[in-house]
Amino acid sequence: MNATRLASALILAALLQACVPAGPQGASAAPAAGSGTAGAAAGAPAGSSPTAAAPGQPSAALPGYRDYPAVGVVKGFQSSGKVIILQHQDIAGLMEGMTMGFELKDPALAAGFKAGDAVDFTLSVKDSDYIVTALKKR
Numbered sequence: 001m002n003a004t005r006l007a008s009a010l011i012l013a014a015l016l017q018a019c020v021p022a023g024p025q026g027a028s029a030a031p032a033a034g035s036g037t038a039g040a041a042a043g044a045p046a047g048s049s050p051t052a053a054a055p056g057q058p059s060a061a062l063p064g065y066r067d068y069p070a071v072g073v074v075k076g077f078q079s080s081g082k083v084i085i086l087q088h089q090d091i092a093g094l095m096e097g098m099t100m101g102f103e104l105k106d107p108a109l110a111a112g113f114k115a116g117d118a119v120d121f122t123l124s125v126k127d128s129d130y131i132v133t134a135l136k137k138r
Protein backbone atom coordinates (compact mmCIF):
# COMPACT_ATOMS: atom_id res chain seq x y z
CA MET A 1 0.00 0.00 0.00
CA ASN A 2 2.83 2.36 0.81
CA ALA A 3 4.42 1.51 -2.47
CA THR A 4 1.24 2.38 -4.29
CA ARG A 5 0.98 5.70 -2.53
CA LEU A 6 4.61 6.46 -3.26
CA ALA A 7 4.12 5.58 -6.91
CA SER A 8 1.17 7.95 -7.08
CA ALA A 9 3.22 10.67 -5.46
CA LEU A 10 6.02 10.08 -7.94
CA ILE A 11 3.67 10.30 -10.88
CA LEU A 12 2.10 13.46 -9.51
CA ALA A 13 5.51 14.97 -8.87
CA ALA A 14 6.58 14.16 -12.40
CA LEU A 15 3.45 15.72 -13.83
CA LEU A 16 3.85 18.85 -11.77
CA GLN A 17 7.50 19.12 -12.67
CA ALA A 18 6.72 18.78 -16.37
CA CYS A 19 4.08 21.44 -16.16
CA VAL A 20 5.01 24.94 -17.17
CA PRO A 21 4.44 27.45 -14.37
CA ALA A 22 1.24 29.48 -14.27
CA GLY A 23 -0.86 26.78 -15.87
CA PRO A 24 -4.61 26.81 -15.32
CA GLN A 25 -4.34 23.22 -14.14
CA GLY A 26 -2.63 24.58 -11.06
CA ALA A 27 -6.13 25.10 -9.78
CA SER A 28 -6.60 21.40 -9.25
CA ALA A 29 -3.01 20.42 -8.62
CA ALA A 30 -1.93 23.31 -6.43
CA PRO A 31 -2.82 21.80 -3.05
CA ALA A 32 -0.13 19.19 -3.54
CA ALA A 33 1.29 19.10 -0.04
CA GLY A 34 3.82 16.54 -1.15
CA SER A 35 6.82 18.36 0.20
CA GLY A 36 7.58 15.39 2.42
CA THR A 37 7.65 12.90 -0.41
CA ALA A 38 9.58 15.13 -2.80
CA GLY A 39 12.90 14.17 -1.26
CA ALA A 40 12.07 10.49 -1.42
CA ALA A 41 11.04 10.88 -5.03
CA ALA A 42 14.31 12.50 -5.96
CA GLY A 43 16.27 9.67 -4.46
CA ALA A 44 14.18 6.85 -5.82
CA PRO A 45 15.36 4.81 -8.78
CA ALA A 46 13.56 6.07 -11.85
CA GLY A 47 13.14 2.69 -13.45
CA SER A 48 9.36 2.73 -13.60
CA SER A 49 8.88 4.97 -16.61
CA PRO A 50 8.82 2.93 -19.82
CA THR A 51 7.79 5.97 -21.84
CA ALA A 52 10.67 8.17 -20.70
CA ALA A 53 12.76 7.92 -23.84
CA ALA A 54 10.17 6.44 -26.16
CA PRO A 55 10.40 7.86 -29.65
CA GLY A 56 7.17 8.46 -31.47
CA GLN A 57 5.31 5.57 -32.99
CA PRO A 58 4.74 5.54 -36.74
CA SER A 59 1.66 7.65 -37.29
CA ALA A 60 -1.56 6.00 -38.33
CA ALA A 61 -3.12 9.31 -39.36
CA LEU A 62 -0.26 10.70 -41.41
CA PRO A 63 2.08 8.36 -43.28
CA GLY A 64 5.71 9.23 -42.74
CA TYR A 65 4.99 11.03 -39.48
CA ARG A 66 5.54 9.78 -35.95
CA ASP A 67 2.97 10.10 -33.22
CA TYR A 68 3.71 11.50 -29.78
CA PRO A 69 1.09 11.40 -27.06
CA ALA A 70 0.91 14.69 -25.21
CA VAL A 71 -0.96 16.52 -22.50
CA GLY A 72 -1.78 20.19 -22.35
CA VAL A 73 -4.23 23.02 -21.92
CA VAL A 74 -5.93 24.88 -24.75
CA LYS A 75 -4.89 28.54 -24.77
CA GLY A 76 -6.66 29.65 -27.92
CA PHE A 77 -6.85 29.40 -31.68
CA GLN A 78 -5.38 31.16 -34.68
CA SER A 79 -5.77 31.16 -38.44
CA SER A 80 -9.54 30.74 -38.37
CA GLY A 81 -9.28 27.69 -36.15
CA LYS A 82 -6.67 25.88 -38.22
CA VAL A 83 -4.04 26.40 -35.52
CA ILE A 84 -4.52 25.52 -31.87
CA ILE A 85 -2.42 27.17 -29.18
CA LEU A 86 -1.54 24.62 -26.53
CA GLN A 87 0.37 24.92 -23.32
CA HIS A 88 1.82 21.44 -23.42
CA GLN A 89 3.71 19.46 -20.86
CA ASP A 90 7.00 17.76 -21.65
CA ILE A 91 6.61 15.48 -24.65
CA ALA A 92 8.88 12.51 -24.07
CA GLY A 93 11.54 12.25 -26.72
CA LEU A 94 10.46 15.44 -28.46
CA MET A 95 10.40 18.69 -26.48
CA GLU A 96 10.01 20.27 -23.12
CA GLY A 97 6.84 21.86 -21.90
CA MET A 98 5.94 25.19 -23.47
CA THR A 99 3.13 27.15 -25.04
CA MET A 100 3.02 27.05 -28.81
CA GLY A 101 0.74 26.80 -31.79
CA PHE A 102 0.13 23.58 -33.67
CA GLU A 103 -1.57 23.05 -36.97
CA LEU A 104 -4.70 20.94 -36.67
CA LYS A 105 -4.97 18.13 -39.18
CA ASP A 106 -8.63 19.08 -39.41
CA PRO A 107 -10.12 22.15 -37.72
CA ALA A 108 -13.11 19.96 -36.86
CA LEU A 109 -10.89 18.17 -34.35
CA ALA A 110 -11.17 21.22 -32.12
CA ALA A 111 -14.92 21.67 -32.43
CA GLY A 112 -16.35 22.29 -28.97
CA PHE A 113 -12.97 23.08 -27.43
CA LYS A 114 -12.22 26.38 -25.78
CA ALA A 115 -9.41 28.10 -23.94
CA GLY A 116 -8.86 26.52 -20.54
CA ASP A 117 -9.77 22.98 -21.58
CA ALA A 118 -7.30 20.37 -20.37
CA VAL A 119 -6.62 17.94 -23.19
CA ASP A 120 -4.86 14.81 -24.26
CA PHE A 121 -3.65 15.13 -27.80
CA THR A 122 -1.57 13.32 -30.36
CA LEU A 123 1.17 15.25 -32.05
CA SER A 124 2.25 13.83 -35.39
CA VAL A 125 5.75 14.92 -36.28
CA LYS A 126 7.88 14.86 -39.40
CA ASP A 127 10.99 16.99 -39.46
CA SER A 128 9.77 20.41 -38.35
CA ASP A 129 6.12 19.67 -39.10
CA TYR A 130 4.05 19.38 -35.94
CA ILE A 131 0.43 18.51 -36.53
CA VAL A 132 -2.26 17.71 -34.00
CA THR A 133 -4.04 14.64 -35.31
CA ALA A 134 -6.13 13.75 -32.26
CA LEU A 135 -7.58 15.81 -29.45
CA LYS A 136 -9.77 14.93 -26.50
CA LYS A 137 -10.72 16.52 -23.22
CA ARG A 138 -9.19 15.09 -20.10
Ligand SMILES: [Cu+2]
Residues within 6 Å of the ligand: 088, 095, 096, 097, 098, 099, 100
Ligand atom coordinates in the same frame (compact mmCIF):
# COMPACT_ATOMS: atom_id res chain seq x y z
CU1 LIG B 1 6.43 22.82 -27.86
